[in-house]
Amino acid sequence: MHLDLVPLDRRRDExxxxxxxxxxxxxxxxxxxxxxxxxxxxxxxxxxxxxxRTAWLDEQLGxxxxxxxxxxTNVRLEQWSAPTPYxxxxxxxxxxxxxxxxxxxxxxxxxxxxxxxxxPAALPDDVAEQSLAFVRTQLTxxxxxxxxxxAERVAEDARAIERLVAFLGRPVNADR
Numbered sequence: 001m002h003l004d005l006v007p008l009d010r011r012r013d014e015x016x017x018x019x020x021x022x023x024x025x026x027x028x029x030x031x032x033x034x035x036x037x038x039x040x041x042x043x044x045x046x047x048x049x050x051x052x053r054t055a056w057l058d059e060q061l062g063x064x065x066x067x068x069x070x071x072x073t074n075v076r077l078e079q080w081s082a083p084t085p086y087x088x089x090x091x092x093x094x095x096x097x098x099x100x101x102x103x104x105x106x107x108x109x110x111x112x113x114x115x116x117x118x119x120p121a122a123l124p125d126d127v128a129e130q131s132l133a134f135v136r137t138q139l140t141x142x143x144x145x146x147x148x149x150x151a152e153r154v155a156e157d158a159r160a161i162e163r164l165v166a167f168l169g170r171p172v173n174a175d176r
Contacts, residue, residue, distance in 0.1 A: 003049040012053045019051070035063065104131035104164065111165045121161055128160035132167060
């Protein structure tokens, strides 16, 4: 019998390192630069098993972030004010504004994920504060229906991420 394992609570490479620390040894390493592949390990008694790559979604997300990051890095200063070729429910926007929209969207959905999984929302307060300032200038009441609920009330001294998600219509439970 041969086991193929897919770690659920850590990345493949972290699991391989953990298993090596526990006494396993590498028999064959089939990891590829694009993140695909597997590692064949043997336990101390010589029984072989494979550790497959972690769920494809987080690897795909990492690849997409890296590719978009490369694009962003190559934007020249004078190009940030160029209009993007599409219109959204929030109206027309420059490249810099589209990036800020993606940033507050990422932070809000990160907070959602933290709430759903019981993890602390360890998101950067300074970035959340900047995102909140931006979204307050962009999100008018007529743009909310169908996309955002009404702004929720939250303590003025709440963390920036909580003030951001409350402004985007999410109820914030201060006990979490």
